[in-house]
Amino acid sequence: VIAAGDIVPAKKPAPDIYTYTLEKMGLHAEECLAFEDSENGILSSAAANIPTLITTNAYTEQHDFSPAALVVNPLGEPNQPFTVKQGDALGFNYVNADLLVRLHGAGVA
Structure with a gap:
């Protein structure tokens, strides 16, 4: 599924x-984890009840990401850990598949 802002009535x-993407893929919000990098993004994913991982950048590091499951900068790598801005990284120091599974399994929203 390719979903872009020009195919839905209202943008983030x-x-x-x-909601369009969930419907097209036949998924429920609790089966998903969103990745976002802006306040509009977290507002959108939170309104759809999708747990969200945020990675900040120079333009968005001061945004309000309070609904996010985890906020980091950057995503990190094994030898270059992320900085946790908000949330519980569950003992991880970079984003990988294991962290995503644990975040999703923790039911964080």
Whole structure:
């Protein structure tokens, strides 16, 4: 599924892009984990009830990401750990598949 802002009635921060994608893929929000990098993004994914991992950048590091499951900068690598801005990294120091499974399994929202 390719989902872009021009195929839904309202752009982020509305949840339309997420609800469209969930519908097209036949998924429920609790089966997913969103990746975002802006306040509009977290507002959109949170309104769709999708747990969200945020990675900040120079333009968004001061945004309000309070609904996020985890906020990091950058995503990190084994020898270059991320900085946790908000949330519980569950003992991980970079984003990998194991962390994503644990975040999703923890039911964080």
